[in-house]
Amino acid sequence: ACSGNSESGGESAEGEEGQASGDQVVDISISDEIPSMDPSLVTDQHGMQWTGETYEGLYRTGEEGDPVEGIAMDHETSEDGLTWTFNLREDAEWENGDPVTANDFVYAWQRAVDPDTASEYGPYMMAGVIDNATEVSEGEMDVEELGVEAVDDYTLEVTLDKVTPYFESLTTFPTFLPLNESFVEEQGENFALEAENTLSNGPFKMTEWSHGESMKFEKNDTYWDADTVQLSEINAQVVKETSTGVNLFETGELDRVSISAEYVDQYSTEQSFRTIEEPSVFFLKMNQSNDGPLANENVRKAIAQSIDKEGLADTILNDGSFPANGLVPENFVTSPESDEGFREANGDLLPTDKEAAQEAWAAALEELGTDTVEIEMLGDDTDKAQNINAYFKNQLEENLEGLTLNVKSVPFKERLRLSDEMDYELSVSGWSPDFVDANSFMNMFVTDGGYNQMGYSNEEYDALIEEAAGDSADDPQARWDAFLEAEKILVEEDAAIAPLYQRSTAYLWNPALQGVYYNAAGHDFEYKWAYVDEEAAE
Amino acid sequence: MEKHKQEPSADWFERVERDEEKAQEISRPSRTFFQDAVRVLFKNVPAMIALISLILIILMGFFGSSFSSYGPNEQALERSNLTPKIPVLENISWLNVNGMESSVYEHVTAEQAQANAEVRFGDDSEFVTYTVLSEGDGSPSSGQVRADYDRYAAAGMEDEYFYFGTDRLGRDLWTRAWEGTKVSLYIAFLAAAIDLVVGVAYGGISGYYGGRVDNYMMRFLEILMGIPNLVVVILMIIILEPGIISIAIALAITGWTGMARVIRGEVLKLKGQEYVMAAKTIGVPDRKIIAKHLIPNVMGLIIINTMFTIPSAIFFEAFLSFIGLGLQAPEASLGTLVNDGFKALTTTPHVLVFPAVIISIIMISFNVLADGLRDSFDPKMRDR
Amino acid sequence: MEKILEVKNLSVSFNTHDGEVQAVRDISFDLHKGETLAIVGESGSGKSVTTKALMKLLPEPQGFIKNGEIMFENEDIVKKNEKQMQKVRGKDLAMIFQDPMTSLNPTMKVGTQVMEGLIRHRNMNKQQAREKAIEILKLVKIPEPEIRMKQYPHQFSGGMRQRVMIAIALACDPKILIADEPTTALDVTIQAQILDIMKDIQAETNTSIIFITHDLGVVANIADRVAVMYAGKIIEIGTVDELFYNPKHPYTWGLLGSMPTLDSSEEELFAIPGTPPDLLYPPKGDAFAPRNEFALKIDYEEQPPMFKVSDTHYAATWLMDPKAPAISPPPSVQKRMQADKAKKGVLK
Amino acid sequence: MIEDQREKLVEVKNLKQHFKTGRKTIVKAIDGLTFEIYKGETFGLVGESGCGKSTTGRSIIRLYEATDGEVLFKGKNVQGKKNKKDLKDFNRQMQMIFQDPYSSLNPRMKVLDIVAEGLDVHGLVNSKEERKNRVYELLETVGLNKQHASRYPHEFSGGQRQRLGIARALAVDPEFIIADEPISALDVSIQAQVVNLLKKLQKEKNLTYLFIAHDLSMVKYISDRIGVMYFGNLVELADSEELYKNPLHPYTKSLLSAIPLPDPDHERTRKRIQYDPEAYGSNENRSFQEVKPGHWVLCNEEELAEYQGAALT
Amino acid sequence: MARYILQRIIYMAITLFIIATISFFLMKFLPGTPLSAQERLSEVQQQIILEKYGLNDPVPIQYLNYIWNLMQGDLGISFQYDNRSVASILETRIGPSFQLGIQSLIVGSILGTLLGIVSAIYHNGFMDRISTFIAVIGTSIPSFIFAGLLQYFVGVKLGWLPVATWGGFEYSILPTIALMIFPMATCARFMRTEMLEVMGQDYITTARAKGANQTSVVFKHGIRNALIPLVTILGPLAVGLLTGTLVIEQIFAVPGIGEQFVSSVMTNDFPVIMGTTLFFAFFFVLVVLIIDILYGIIDPRIRISGGDR
Ligand SMILES: Nc1ncnc2c1ncn2[C@@H]1O[C@H](COP(=O)(O)OP(=O)(O)OP(=O)(O)O)[C@@H](O)[C@H]1O
Ligand SMILES: Nc1ncnc2c1ncn2[C@@H]1O[C@H](COP(=O)(O)OP(=O)(O)OP(=O)(O)O)[C@@H](O)[C@H]1O
Numbered sequence A: 001a002c003s004g005n006s007e008s009g010g011e012s013a014e015g016e017e018g019q020a021s022g023d024q025v026v027d028i029s030i031s032d033e034i035p036s037m038d039p040s041l042v043t044d045q046h047g048m049q050w051t052g053e054t055y056e057g058l059y060r061t062g063e064e065g066d067p068v069e070g071i072a073m074d075h076e077t078s079e080d081g082l083t084w085t086f087n088l089r090e091d092a093e094w095e096n097g098d099p100v101t102a103n104d105f106v107y108a109w110q111r112a113v114d115p116d117t118a119s120e121y122g123p124y125m126m127a128g129v130i131d132n133a134t135e136v137s138e139g140e141m142d143v144e145e146l147g148v149e150a151v152d153d154y155t156l157e158v159t160l161d162k163v164t165p166y167f168e169s170l171t172t173f174p175t176f177l178p179l180n181e182s183f184v185e186e187q188g189e190n191f192a193l194e195a196e197n198t199l200s201n202g203p204f205k206m207t208e209w210s211h212g213e214s215m216k217f218e219k220n221d222t223y224w225d226a227d228t229v230q231l232s233e234i235n236a237q238v239v240k241e242t243s244t245g246v247n248l249f250e251t252g253e254l255d256r257v258s259i260s261a262e263y264v265d266q267y268s269t270e271q272s273f274r275t276i277e278e279p280s281v282f283f284l285k286m287n288q289s290n291d292g293p294l295a296n297e298n299v300r301k302a303i304a305q306s307i308d309k310e311g312l313a314d315t316i317l318n319d320g321s322f323p324a325n326g327l328v329p330e331n332f333v334t335s336p337e338s339d340e341g342f343r344e345a346n347g348d349l350l351p352t353d354k355e356a357a358q359e360a361w362a363a364a365l366e367e368l369g370t371d372t373v374e375i376e377m378l379g380d381d382t383d384k385a386q387n388i389n390a391y392f393k394n395q396l397e398e399n400l401e402g403l404t405l406n407v408k409s410v411p412f413k414e415r416l417r418l419s420d421e422m423d424y425e426l427s428v429s430g431w432s433p434d435f436v437d438a439n440s441f442m443n444m445f446v447t448d449g450g451y452n453q454m455g456y457s458n459e460e461y462d463a464l465i466e467e468a469a470g471d472s473a474d475d476p477q478a479r480w481d482a483f484l485e486a487e488k489i490l491v492e493e494d495a496a497i498a499p500l501y502q503r504s505t506a507y508l509w510n511p512a513l514q515g516v517y518y519n520a521a522g523h524d525f526e527y528k529w530a531y532v533d534e535e536a537a538e
Numbered sequence B: 001m002e003k004h005k006q007e008p009s010a011d012w013f014e015r016v017e018r019d020e021e022k023a024q025e026i027s028r029p030s031r032t033f034f035q036d037a038v039r040v041l042f043k044n045v046p047a048m049i050a051l052i053s054l055i056l057i058i059l060m061g062f063f064g065s066s067f068s069s070y071g072p073n074e075q076a077l078e079r080s081n082l083t084p085k086i087p088v089l090e091n092i093s094w095l096n097v098n099g100m101e102s103s104v105y106e107h108v109t110a111e112q113a114q115a116n117a118e119v120r121f122g123d124d125s126e127f128v129t130y131t132v133l134s135e136g137d138g139s140p141s142s143g144q145v146r147a148d149y150d151r152y153a154a155a156g157m158e159d160e161y162f163y164f165g166t167d168r169l170g171r172d173l174w175t176r177a178w179e180g181t182k183v184s185l186y187i188a189f190l191a192a193a194i195d196l197v198v199g200v201a202y203g204g205i206s207g208y209y210g211g212r213v214d215n216y217m218m219r220f221l222e223i224l225m226g227i228p229n230l231v232v233v234i235l236m237i238i239i240l241e242p243g244i245i246s247i248a249i250a251l252a253i254t255g256w257t258g259m260a261r262v263i264r265g266e267v268l269k270l271k272g273q274e275y276v277m278a279a280k281t282i283g284v285p286d287r288k289i290i291a292k293h294l295i296p297n298v299m300g301l302i303i304i305n306t307m308f309t310i311p312s313a314i315f316f317e318a319f320l321s322f323i324g325l326g327l328q329a330p331e332a333s334l335g336t337l338v339n340d341g342f343k344a345l346t347t348t349p350h351v352l353v354f355p356a357v358i359i360s361i362i363m364i365s366f367n368v369l370a371d372g373l374r375d376s377f378d379p380k381m382r383d384r
Numbered sequence C: 001m002e003k004i005l006e007v008k009n010l011s012v013s014f015n016t017h018d019g020e021v022q023a024v025r026d027i028s029f030d031l032h033k034g035e036t037l038a039i040v041g042e043s044g045s046g047k048s049v050t051t052k053a054l055m056k057l058l059p060e061p062q063g064f065i066k067n068g069e070i071m072f073e074n075e076d077i078v079k080k081n082e083k084q085m086q087k088v089r090g091k092d093l094a095m096i097f098q099d100p101m102t103s104l105n106p107t108m109k110v111g112t113q114v115m116e117g118l119i120r121h122r123n124m125n126k127q128q129a130r131e132k133a134i135e136i137l138k139l140v141k142i143p144e145p146e147i148r149m150k151q152y153p154h155q156f157s158g159g160m161r162q163r164v165m166i167a168i169a170l171a172c173d174p175k176i177l178i179a180d181e182p183t184t185a186l187d188v189t190i191q192a193q194i195l196d197i198m199k200d201i202q203a204e205t206n207t208s209i210i211f212i213t214h215d216l217g218v219v220a221n222i223a224d225r226v227a228v229m230y231a232g233k234i235i236e237i238g239t240v241d242e243l244f245y246n247p248k249h250p251y252t253w254g255l256l257g258s259m260p261t262l263d264s265s266e267e268e269l270f271a272i273p274g275t276p277p278d279l280l281y282p283p284k285g286d287a288f289a290p291r292n293e294f295a296l297k298i299d300y301e302e303q304p305p306m307f308k309v310s311d312t313h314y315a316a317t318w319l320m321d322p323k324a325p326a327i328s329p330p331p332s333v334q335k336r337m338q339a340d341k342a343k344k345g346v347l348k
Numbered sequence D: 001m002i003e004d005q006r007e008k009l010v011e012v013k014n015l016k017q018h019f020k021t022g023r024k025t026i027v028k029a030i031d032g033l034t035f036e037i038y039k040g041e042t043f044g045l046v047g048e049s050g051c052g053k054s055t056t057g058r059s060i061i062r063l064y065e066a067t068d069g070e071v072l073f074k075g076k077n078v079q080g081k082k083n084k085k086d087l088k089d090f091n092r093q094m095q096m097i098f099q100d101p102y103s104s105l106n107p108r109m110k111v112l113d114i115v116a117e118g119l120d121v122h123g124l125v126n127s128k129e130e131r132k133n134r135v136y137e138l139l140e141t142v143g144l145n146k147q148h149a150s151r152y153p154h155e156f157s158g159g160q161r162q163r164l165g166i167a168r169a170l171a172v173d174p175e176f177i178i179a180d181e182p183i184s185a186l187d188v189s190i191q192a193q194v195v196n197l198l199k200k201l202q203k204e205k206n207l208t209y210l211f212i213a214h215d216l217s218m219v220k221y222i223s224d225r226i227g228v229m230y231f232g233n234l235v236e237l238a239d240s241e242e243l244y245k246n247p248l249h250p251y252t253k254s255l256l257s258a259i260p261l262p263d264p265d266h267e268r269t270r271k272r273i274q275y276d277p278e279a280y281g282s283n284e285n286r287s288f289q290e291v292k293p294g295h296w297v298l299c300n301e302e303e304l305a306e307y308q309g310a311a312l313t
Numbered sequence E: 001m002a003r004y005i006l007q008r009i010i011y012m013a014i015t016l017f018i019i020a021t022i023s024f025f026l027m028k029f030l031p032g033t034p035l036s037a038q039e040r041l042s043e044v045q046q047q048i049i050l051e052k053y054g055l056n057d058p059v060p061i062q063y064l065n066y067i068w069n070l071m072q073g074d075l076g077i078s079f080q081y082d083n084r085s086v087a088s089i090l091e092t093r094i095g096p097s098f099q100l101g102i103q104s105l106i107v108g109s110i111l112g113t114l115l116g117i118v119s120a121i122y123h124n125g126f127m128d129r130i131s132t133f134i135a136v137i138g139t140s141i142p143s144f145i146f147a148g149l150l151q152y153f154v155g156v157k158l159g160w161l162p163v164a165t166w167g168g169f170e171y172s173i174l175p176t177i178a179l180m181i182f183p184m185a186t187c188a189r190f191m192r193t194e195m196l197e198v199m200g201q202d203y204i205t206t207a208r209a210k211g212a213n214q215t216s217v218v219f220k221h222g223i224r225n226a227l228i229p230l231v232t233i234l235g236p237l238a239v240g241l242l243t244g245t246l247v248i249e250q251i252f253a254v255p256g257i258g259e260q261f262v263s264s265v266m267t268n269d270f271p272v273i274m275g276t277t278l279f280f281a282f283f284f285v286l287v288v289l290i291i292d293i294l295y296g297i298i299d300p301r302i303r304i305s306g307g308d309r
């Protein structure tokens, strides 16, 4: 059930096939230094991006957004759907000439789950998916007990904990990438700390890593599908200021840079302007755990309905983002039976409706027995976020009489910490899927779910999610319905969260850079098929 | 040698009794040291201009926002990013404060360029007037068309005037600029005040008691100064959570060391002065010596130092905003406004220009005024 | 004797915040070859300003020569520009300042400072200049000049620094040496040494000296002629004997009378009451009038001209006018005059 | 002997004042000073710059804590720990006039407050009116007038300031005044004013002075007895007439021979006597001895005999 | 001299030790752990991570460990960058900051000094006005505005120099200019005052009385004496550059230590914050030491007496 819809790189890349011409060197900007290039440890967007490019897992997300051949040529699934046997290609090599074998996967996966590795994503992605992963990660079982086994060098057998329809999509995720055991052990502490401490089996290899400054990825000639790879070099430059990025783009030093709302007006008619829609949804988390006003359903409903999301998306974000009226994003998953997307199927849940909001508010005030309510809202401290925060404050205070919204903007990490400790009332949060399945969103809010963090608990909701994961796991239509139902409960009935917008990112994109595909989950961009067509730029 | 022209009459040669009283008379008018300083200051043209600018800016900080009917946090997305429009001045074209958004579109021909522009304006095309700058000969960017987009008309508010324009949220920048000025000045004054109290007390005590006390106090100060102030300010802000008061406190925590050193040096010098010894021989208690003899004599220095502290506090606040540790939205200070504007330097320059100009005027004025004060308090300078 | 310098009707003013300070008001005097002219007068009477005007070293831009001529070797210094003055300074006119502690550059070796003028005005190379400098330092009795040359001023005592200052001034054999209170900052014993050195050198080089001081004892020691200044004017000028033994101006009387002599007894000192006038508001008549015990009506109305006492002796006081009432100087001055007469009488 | 009949007001005994100027370096500003000042006299202290005259004055008035030795004022030790009342008392009886007329008056205080400070501290006046009148009186005593009370020090000339300093000292009715070079910063024509004033006050109020100066002719004029200091020690002490007529110590001789006198004839014939400290040797085995009644010299036995011989003739 | 320096070095060490102590305990006050995303980590994992950072020990033990490690040059491991040692992070970041700092300090102070001298020579003249104006503007306009304008006009519009990022020398020119404006302006203002002060001194009159011309008066007699007090403000200026680099590095995408510091602050990366603080402090005391030595070289009065000021 891996029906993803990954947006293709750009309009100009669509349709006619371009031809590579000119220097196949691409310079792009990234907004931050990479904390780690260790596939087991990566947690951030850029780290995933580049581990995704330098390693090849069982499958790789293809042009159409579905898994295509990677190290695995194909796989068989057992009757009960719990045993997956992957047949690996024999011509895949590591950068150093070692063959890529089934054992590399076994080693990598065991390493990811091993508590000593202290991987965040390892247990998170594998627990409840791969047999015994939970027990191993909690130190109750030996890593050898993990449900993954090298039958022979080129046959990998995976035993699942329960039926996982989206497992194929998972195999493209960094945590599931293989590792060359002898290399990793040899490097020890130093593994993946510098360019020379990495070993690639993917389309590109990392050849330079100037921390905080830039990274260079060159085409990996030992890659089994090296013939397909056309780019000879990708340079990723750390640029934190948007204006600097734009200036670098203007002088031709960057081929792609993401821009902020301010620049969209200026560049929106240019050929190089491009927005990329992402399956990331932003919403207000409402902490219902304490006795604060947000425990009141009407307060939540009032808040959810009173923000003008249209204005937010069009004027403040101004980067192609659009209002979200539900948790699961648009253009993400489609019905198993038709092409109907999740959003279309479930419709707009709790859309902006100021009158309804005010009604709910009046009711809420009555229930609370007060006419002034003070709420603190946690938000990020980036410039964009500051604007959003100010906007919310204004919107909510204007529409809901008697409400005082205190904004507290903190650095991202600090917001995560405060969320963790449930030390907030309202929080502007976002979610991007880790795999292409509605569950990546929906399982967040089960009672005591890892990311619930707001004391939300609804038995009905829990039951539906449980059912989707368990009983009806192999019945796609039942799962689908369960998710639709659950979302309605979460957003419309309980107003547990207030969906805000689905993110797009605006880019200045050198028209010559083509064939870059956007992935809905895992690493964002796929460069395997990318090329530079200088002629297309003219 | 010299001949006098007119023979003086004889009765002029009478003896005149010497008047002892008169011999002791002081011909100069009586003026205090401060009056003298002020007089010199008043003759210093740049310093006076600076002083007047400061007074005007402070007044505007308090009353500027009342010239506009919009509050500092009043938003309306339909009037987002309006360019400045000022009555009367709007007719002077080069000032460019007529609320028009002008941009030049380029393409191979003027027509194509205009077409390009029309795409950009979409539904609002009726509010755009096009002026062809160059017809174009088919080579890239040879065709140029200037589009003047009447943003006010497009927003349906032809009769409104936003003197400094609006920002992305449609907030009136005029009001926000003056509110921000007020906040920035407030932070600066607060920081300077704390700085002054702590610095003067510390420096005064250290200098006056001297010896071992001074030695330890100075060692401690040196260690404090060994921690880069930037680090301290940032740490303080993390601990205290961003806000007006915490920024002021954070600034003051590191700022006072400079004041303390200056005051100590001066007190050390002054306490060797004979008038201090005279007071001691009379039996004046230490407390009074500090209060009546030392502090008034370092007053000039204190004032000058404070004058220099204020702009650096404003500077620092702007800097904190820039690295994201400034005030919380939607609170505005000059620092946050400049920071907002900086991001759109090339697209909506008006967002940057006005707060940047105000901040610069404040900084320049304080610096010039402080220089002037230094000259007027320095007797050496006075005679020059 | 040949006149080397002639100052005519010199006036110098300063622009200050309070208005124009008329520091020197219309003074005239001349200087002969090889003589020492002492200028005395109390603080602020314009002594330094006069000499600074001679060197054209008035502080810019406040100080300016308002009027007058300074004829040096038939050329008017007032008309010279800065470039021309640089050729004159140090070579023809040299100067020593009051405070030896601040008059030497603290960051430059003493030797270099002495050599500077030699290299500039005498076109010497470094080696020659060094030898010459050592010679001059020896002349002013600096022990071990070779070593001292390499040291910095702070390693010198006050008296030695002042000797270095003299060495610097003498380096180019100036025709006129202007010494502005060169011994005021020094102890009496050291002062005496410096005075001796200056006298020795003058005997050797026949330099003319303008010596500024307010210490009449020093004047008596070193001067050939004396000019007494008060409130920007020269009020009496004459040879040292004329001035000490036959003073004519009440102010000179006051100066002489206010100094106790070693053999004076219990009597009260002759004090001039009051304080000198503020040159911002110079009085209409005689500036000294309000403090003058013997003031006449006319003193408040008109400034007295220079009355001639002898060919060399002039005094600016209306008391010298024939119409003025006869006045007897204070006892201490009378005592002086008598003592002198007695001496002369003995000689005769 | 005559001295015995006079009352000793101040006794300085083996006073030492050492300053630490660096970690290791110590300046021995005064080193074992002993002398007395009798009631009603003027004791002159001369010596070259830096020989420790000011330090002596300041140690006597307790501005410095003495390193060693004691200072008795009316028989009571001034140095050492004191209670507040004693201190206050002491402050009233002993006052100081300073050298620099510019730095000795607080530029930010009005003359009225400067002069009245002593009155305030010691509670000598009860009302504002009385305070004012007392200040006017003091100003008149020193030859100034009422109008001056409302002015600031920088408006006064040097001589006037020095008189303000005297008025301030007089405010608390002291018995003993230390005048530290009160005239050396003044103009010649003004010096006499101040000296005359000091003399007049002494007569009127029966004051005792310690008069510090380096101008020997002035010191001789004003002092009854004179002590000559050299490098932190007294080298000679005698009645002023005696000292001038009959200087014994080579340093005193040299000092006297160096004073320029306003008498050209005298100057033309003067002979200076050089003092060569190296030739003279160290003071190690020399002590302060009375050569003849009231005339003390720092000398060894040999010299003592020689001096006594000279004194007799 | 050697003894003096040794003494100063001991003193430096004590200062650093105290600063290390203060910053250690300050950090203990702040919330936040290396467990950035707790919800994904099992109990066992959390323990393992805390163990790795030694955070399971009681605070006093942690402190002793910290100081002990510090003395061995070990600044700990970053919270943010997995397994990366703070020392190695600082190491890679110091270079660019140092280059920018030194360049702008040297160029800025030299230019500023010259401006100040010109000002003093043409006191109240046209040149004086101009350089005073430059000085006031330079101290009054935030450096990031200069930086933005420089980047846009010189880099983008004129295309004379690289817009941003770090490479050869030419990449450092624009950030250096942006960074040096403040020290330049400060030096100019300071130098002007000092020169005017010096030009009024007696020894300058002495020099002029010797017949020295203006150039020789200014350059041989004036500058050196005016430089002595100038040296004292170089310390604060050098340290003040830290503030500047932070912003300038961000704008010009320079991988410097200032930029690293901000991002550590934003990510609660305490070991790196502490390491950077210590580095900054070390830099500061070092600068002060250098300046004191420099002082002795320029001022003979101090040189001889062995530096005890
Ligand atoms: N730079 C200046 N600006 C204004 N007035 C000045 C300046 N220099 C000197 N004067 C004034 O000129 C007058 C004469 O000063 P001058 O220095 O010649 O006195 P002096 O006789 O040398 O006194 P002293 O004995 O103190 O050196 C004084 O009244 C002084 O106030
Ligand atoms: N507070 C102090 N600290 C260190 N040294 C001092 C201090 N006060 C005085 N001295 C030193 O003690 C010595 C004697 O100083 P003092 O002021 O008593 O001399 P003086 O005879 O009064 O000289 P002058 O005639 O110059 O006033 C000098 O060498 C001086 O440098």
Ligand SMILES: [Mg+2]
Residues within 6 Å of the ligand: C047, C048, C049, C180, C181
């Ligand atoms: Mg003078």
Ligand SMILES: [Mg+2]
Residues within 6 Å of the ligand: D053, D054, D055, D180, D181
């Ligand atoms: Mg003294």
